[in-house]
Amino acid sequence: xxxxxxxxxxxxxxxxxxxxxxxxxxxxxxxxxxVREILYARIPLIDLFREHxxxxxxxxxxxxxxxxxxxxxxTRPPGRDFLTVVQGLSSFAQTFPPVAVLALAVPAVGFGFRxxxxxxxxxxxxxxxxNTIAGMEAIPRELTEASRGIGMTxxxxxxxxxxxxxxxxxxxxxxxxxxxxxxxxxIGAVVGAGGLGVVIVAGLVRDNIAFVFSGAAAAAVLALAxxxxxxRLETLFFAPRARVSR
Amino acid sequence: MIEFSCVTxxxxxxxxxxxxxxxxEDGQVCVLIGPSGCGKTTTLKMVNRMLDASSGEISxxxxxxxxxxxxxxxRGIGYVIQSxxLLPHMNVRDNIAIVQRLKxxxxxxxxxxxxxxxELIGLDPEQYRxxxxxxxxxxxxxxxxxARALAADPPILLMxxxxxxxDPLNREVLQTEFLRLQxxxxxxxLFVTHDLDEAIRLGxxxxxxxxxxxxxxxxxxxxxxxxxxxxxxxxxGADRALKRLSxxxxxxxxxEAQQIAQQDAASFSNGGRGPDSVVWVxGADRALxxxxxxxxxxxxxxxxxxxxxxxxxxxSMKEALSRLLGQGxxxxxxxxxxxxxxxxxxxxxxxxxxxxxx
Numbered sequence: 221x222x223x224x225x226x227x228x229x230x231x232x233x234x235x236x237x238x239x240x241x242x243x244x245x246x247x248x249x250x251x252x253x254x255v256r257e258i259l260y261a262r263i264p265l266i267d268l269f270r271e272h273x274x275x276x277x278x279x280x281x282x283x284x285x286x287x288x289x290x291x292x293x294x295t296r297p298p299g300r301d302f303l304t305v306v307q308g309l310s311s312f313a314q315t316f317p318p319v320a321v322l323a324l325a326v327p328a329v330g331f332g333f334r335x336x337x338x339x340x341x342x343x344x345x346x347x348x349x350x351n352t353i354a355g356m357e358a359i360p361r362e363l364t365e366a367s368r369g370i371g372m373t374x375x376x377x378x379x380x381x382x383x384x385x386x387x388x389x390x391x392x393x394x395x396x397x398x399x400x401x402x403x404x405x406x407i408g409a410v411v412g413a414g415g416l417g418v419v420i421v422a423g424l425v426r427d428n429i430a431f432v433f434s435g436a437a438a439a440a441v442l443a444l445a446x447x448x449x450x451x452r453l454e455t456l457f458f459a460p461r462a463r464v465s466r
Numbered sequence: 467m468i469e470f471s472c473v474t475x476x477x478x479x480x481x482x483x484x485x486x487x488x489x490x491e492d493g494q495v496c497v498l499i500g501p502s503g504c505g506k507t508t509t510l511k512m513v514n515r516m517l518d519a520s521s522g523e524i525s526x527x528x529x530x531x532x533x534x535x536x537x538x539x540x541r542g543i544g545y546v547i548q549s550x551x552l553l554p555h556m557n558v559r560d561n562i563a564i565v566q567r568l569k570x571x572x573x574x575x576x577x578x579x580x581x582x583x584x585e586l587i588g589l590d591p592e593q594y595r596x597x598x599x600x601x602x603x604x605x606x607x608x609x610x611x612x613a614r615a616l617a618a619d620p621p622i623l624l625m626x627x628x629x630x631x632x633d634p635l636n637r638e639v640l641q642t643e644f645l646r647l648q649x650x651x652x653x654x655x656l657f658v659t660h661d662l663d664e665a666i667r668l669g670x671x672x673x674x675x676x677x678x679x680x681x682x683x684x685x686x687x688x689x690x691x692x693x694x695x696x697x698x699x700x701x702x703g704a705d706r707a708l709k710r711l712s713x714x715x716x717x718x719x720x721x722e723a724q725q726i727a728q729q730d731a732a733s734f735s736n737g738g739r740g741p742d743s744v745v746w747v748x749g750a751d752r753a754l755x756x757x758x759x760x761x762x763x764x765x766x767x768x769x770x771x772x773x774x775x776x777x778x779x780x781x782s783m784k785e786a787l788s789r790l791l792g793q794g795x796x797x798x799x800x801x802x803x804x805x806x807x808x809x810x811x812x813x814x815x816x817x818x819x820x821x822x823x824x
Contacts, residue, residue, distance in 0.1 A: 366551020369516055370565050370614065371541035380564075384555045 224452075231445045238438045239266040248430045255430045260419045269438055271414035275333070275405045276442075279340035280398045287345045287397075288390060291352025292378065307353065314346040318404050322411055336408035336415075343404055344397035351393025355386025388458045395450040402443040406435070416442075467492050468513060468622065468656060473522035475508050475678075482508045484678035485522065490671075492621075493652040497669035499659055501701075505678040506658045510624055513656060514543045526622060541569055544615030544623040544653070548630045550607045552599040558584070558610055559595040565618045583613040588643065605636040609643070616651070625657045629664065641667055642780045645715070662702060666690065666712040667782050674698055686713045707820055711784035714819065716777050719786075720800050720809035731758055731767050744797045746807045753805040757795070776801040777811065783819060786811045 237243045241259060248258045287310075293299040294306050313321075318339045325335035359382055367381045383390075409417030416435040423431025468490040475483040483505040490496040498506040511517040512524055515536045524531050531539055552561045560567075562583055563576035571579075581591040587609045599607060608628060615623055629637045641664060648655065648668075659665050665672050666686040673683045682694045690710045693699040702709060725746040747767050749755040754776060756769045776799045777786050789798045790813055797810040 360549070362547065362549035362551050363553070365516070366545075366547055366549070367553070369514065369540060369545040369547065369551070371537045371539075371568050373537050376568065381553055385553075 227448050231441060231448070234441045235438075235445075238434065238441065239269055241265070244434060248434065251433065252430045255428060257426075257428060258430050260422060260431050260434065263414075263418065265416075265419065265434060265438065268414060268416050268418050268435070269442070272402075272405055272416045272439065272442065275336060275340065275408055275413065275415055276398065276401045276446075279337050279344060279401050279405070280394070282337065283341045283344040283397055283401075284348055284394050286341065287348030287393070288352050290345075291349050291356065291390075292383075295353060295356040296374075303353070306349070310346040310349050313342045316342065318343050318407055319410070322407060326411055331412045333408075333413045335411050336405065336413035339407070340401050340404055344401050347396040347400070348390070348393040351389045351396075352386065355389035356382060358389070359385050388454070391450070391454055391458075395447065395454075398446050398450070399443050402439060402446060406439060467527055468496075468654060469525045470509075471523050471525075473509070473512065473519045473524055475505070475512060475517065476520045481678050483512070483519075486675075486678070486680055487522075488673060488680060488683055490654055490656055492654050494670040495648060495655040495657055495668055497657045497659060497665040497672045498675060499662065499665045499672060500675035500681075502660065504675040506675050507626055508678075509675070510626055510656055510658050513622075513624055514540045514545060516540075537568075541565055541618060542620050542622075544618075544620045546608075546611050546615045546623065546625045546628040548627040550599075550611040550631075552602075552607060552610060552614070554599050557596050557598055558602070561599065561610060562613045562617050564614065569618060579617055580613075583617055586616070586647070587613050604632050605640060608632055608640060612644075612647070616647075621654060623653045623655045625655060627658055627660065630659070630661070637661075637664070638781075638785060642778060644668060645780045662709060663712050663784070666709055667784075674701060708784065708787075711787055711816065711820065712782045714783040715779065716781045716783060716786050716800055716811055717779035719783065719811050719815045719819070720779070721797075721812055721815070723797070723799060723807050723810040725807050726758065728755060728767070731765070744795065744810065746799055746810070748807065751804060751806075754799055754801060754807050772799075772801055772805040775799060776805065776807075778802075779808075783811070783816055787816050790816070 237247060241264065244265070245259055248255070252258065290306055290310075294303040321339035321342050322335050325338045329335050329338065363381060363385070364377055367377045372380060405415050406417030406420055408415045409421045416439045419431045419435035420439075423429065423433075423435065470489070471487050472485045473483060473487070474481065474485050486505075486509060488496070498509055500506050508517060512519045513526070513531065515531055518532070526543075552558075553564070556564070559577060559580045562580040563571075566576045566579060577595075580595065584591040584594055589606065589609060594606075594610075599610075602610065608631075611628070615625075629640045632640060645668065657665075657668060659668075666689075669686050671683060672686050672689050674681045674689065676697060682689060682698050684692075687710065689698065690702055690706045690713070693702060693706075723746055724743060725748055728747055728749045731747050745758040746754055747756045747758055754770065754772045756767045758765050759768050770793075775789055775793050775795070777789060778801060786798050790796070790811075797812045799807045800809045800811060802808050
């Protein structure tokens, strides 16, 4: 019970303090007494936070759809030929620094939200794709054979046996991606997508540690909150149960 | 009725099944047996189109299987495999009900049927329906696998080494269980095994295969008594006399047994019976607890464990013989489900049965 109440309370408290100018100001003053301009005045932190969450959600949902579908396709008999190609491509996409993807995406789709989403998706498909493939490959062959043998259509085999059986592994991939995205989304500020990166960049430019701290702290708390949430969802849906038993 | 006519299956250059023709009559158990790689499993899998035949025709009740949609066909055929293949994320009830779910039978009806089937295979629904597969023993999982195959009440069952992964003791129990079910349900069964004893015990007919061809298709007794060629003779082995005992269930050879209550055992005196007579001693609920044996100072009771000495009416005579030898006694008690003695099987009867052929 304690684990259900204490973390949300802590996260809530942290968000209230960080996103509320009146509460944040005294905190920053005590932490950084020498900084003159203590609050980022142009945009309220809560608006940046909202933009940030938006970027994470849109990119993660897109990456999940792409990653899981690709993972499913390349583990079907007709798509199996593409397995190594797809895996190679997505590993390649992850070795690209997101900033470089931004630099390439801006000329193509312009400044703002869109190039950032492209960079985030390119960067976060890999864990989801890899986990989907791993989850599918780990299912014993006899199990899919048996599913076919009792009269499931290929789609029923996918939705009634394969996906439920690999759900835990896929969920772990999504969790990793979301956490990565919370951090990486800060680069969106460079191309005018907003988000918590705006304060961090402003702080770096003006050598203002209070700005950097407030943006970074909000992003960190957001990442922790997502991580906790996924942990809860996992225990909720994948209750104590052996994965694959014979 | 399942009918194969000139069915061939190629894998590239390899011919796994070579122009095989046979027929399984309604309500009969036909066992396919042979060394590994002989094509028995391939033959089985062509019936529900897990594999498609390269040429030839397989028909079920006169309908060519290749004319039906594979999924529809499979939903009408019970399928039991060695690895069981229960879905680990579903409980026992959902696993049993899965075929009916595919057939869009409503939930309440499905669940009622699942409970019925649990009763049928001798597992308490209250205790088992919500368990997950990892909580089951190998034998229990295999029974649930059979229940799943029976859920939609298909007229035909395909069983691919269903008891192959179970330990020998449990295998015998499952075989007895299978005979009991088959007697009640009269399915048309095609059964693959590599265990000759199993084939002889369960099959109405046995098909011995080698290199994709049928070597001999006969009753189990004939396979043992009249092997067609050297291959069959080698396959059934030198101990075919012993194996032949697997053909006969104990129920045809039950003799009346003498038994006595535990409290009366002390005062029992030999009523002049011959040297073969054994007196069984029962305790509370009339369940077997031991046997009376003569000793220098009169009689004493030897404690026996019913599950170690006893057989049931559907056990084979071979099992009875092995109990006889194992326990060093002259007769084995035949027990009902509550371990009460309903009769006994005697050594001379087994000897006589054996001499009848050889």
